[in-house]
Amino acid sequence: MDRGEKRNLWSALGNGLRGRCPRCGRAALFRSYLKQVDSCPECHENWSEIRSDDAAPWLTILIVGHVMAPVMIAMSKSGRFAPWEMSAILIPVLIGLCLLVLPRAKALFMGAIWALRAQSS
Numbered sequence: 001m002d003r004g005e006k007r008n009l010w011s012a013l014g015n016g017l018r019g020r021c022p023r024c025g026r027a028a029l030f031r032s033y034l035k036q037v038d039s040c041p042e043c044h045e046n047w048s049e050i051r052s053d054d055a056a057p058w059l060t061i062l063i064v065g066h067v068m069a070p071v072m073i074a075m076s077k078s079g080r081f082a083p084w085e086m087s088a089i090l091i092p093v094l095i096g097l098c099l100l101v102l103p104r105a106k107a108l109f110m111g112a113i114w115a116l117r118a119q120s121s
């Protein structure tokens with residue numbers, strides 16, 4: 001790893017959002033749903049020391065909450081849905097959105113941490 005290389009934050013964030021290595025964008029960043037690879041098979045960047053910790057769940061809740069709160073309020077105010085109907089619709093949607101956003105949020109923070117050289121080690 002070259003400590004003096006110039007790192008582009010926006011490129012790292014974009015690659016991370018696509019689930020790709022924030023450095024090169026050519027290989028997958030995760031080997032399973034949320035388990036990052038130890039190092040990139042293409043550029044050999046070490047990803048094992050970069051941890052986003054609680055930032056990814058925080059961002060996931062922030063995004064999903066802001067997307068779904070207006071929907072929940074609109075459904076509630078419309079009076080068309082019984083509480084059990086709202087639960088039957090909203091709970092799977094909320095779970096699905098969280099599952100969709102969480103790995104992208106983790107990759108986004110990993111890209112930012114790498115680009116800004118902010119890892120704690």
Ligand SMILES: [Zn+2]
Pocket residue numbers: 021022023024025026027040041042043044045
């Ligand atoms: Zn790479």
